[in-house]
Amino acid sequence: MDALISTFHIEWHAIVAQAINFVIVFAVLYLAAFKPLRKLMDERRDTIAGGLEDAKMQKKILEDAQEILANTHKEVLVIANDSKKALAKDMEKQKEKSMAEIKTLVEEYRVKGTKDMLAEKDAMLKDAEKEVADLVLRVVTKVLEENTTPSINRAIVEENIKKLKS
Numbered sequence: 001m002d003a004l005i006s007t008f009h010i011e012w013h014a015i016v017a018q019a020i021n022f023v024i025v026f027a028v029l030y031l032a033a034f035k036p037l038r039k040l041m042d043e044r045r046d047t048i049a050g051g052l053e054d055a056k057m058q059k060k061i062l063e064d065a066q067e068i069l070a071n072t073h074k075e076v077l078v079i080a081n082d083s084k085k086a087l088a089k090d091m092e093k094q095k096e097k098s099m100a101e102i103k104t105l106v107e108e109y110r111v112k113g114t115k116d117m118l119a120e121k122d123a124m125l126k127d128a129e130k131e132v133a134d135l136v137l138r139v140v141t142k143v144l145e146e147n148t149t150p151s152i153n154r155a156i157v158e159e160n161i162k163k164l165k166s
Contacts, residue, residue, distance in 0.1 A: 133164045 137157055 129164060133161065136160060 137160065140156060140160065
């Protein structure tokens, strides 16, 4: 070994001093840099792990919310369809009711119109009878004035009035 030390000019005092310097520098670096750096890295790892756990929880919450939304959407569609069907039924019932009311009103107006027309017809016939009777009376009076006496005229007029009334 002495030959090796003399060949390479190694001084064991310098190697021991450098080893002590290395241990001191390593201890200072470990205490001043590596230990705080390791603590900081551990905190960062915990923060990232917490963030990942929160992200997983948020993802689960989002999936649950989407499922609830989908179910709610389906329920709303079912309710809307039921409401639409009920509204269609109500509209059909209202239509039938309206049609029945219209038919009733039309029948009432038809009956009333028929009655009014019959009453008007009767009134017109009575007026026509009066006018015909009056004309007949005038004609008969003129014809008879020339050929009869007032008492005969009176009897003829009364007889004709009785015939017209019956």
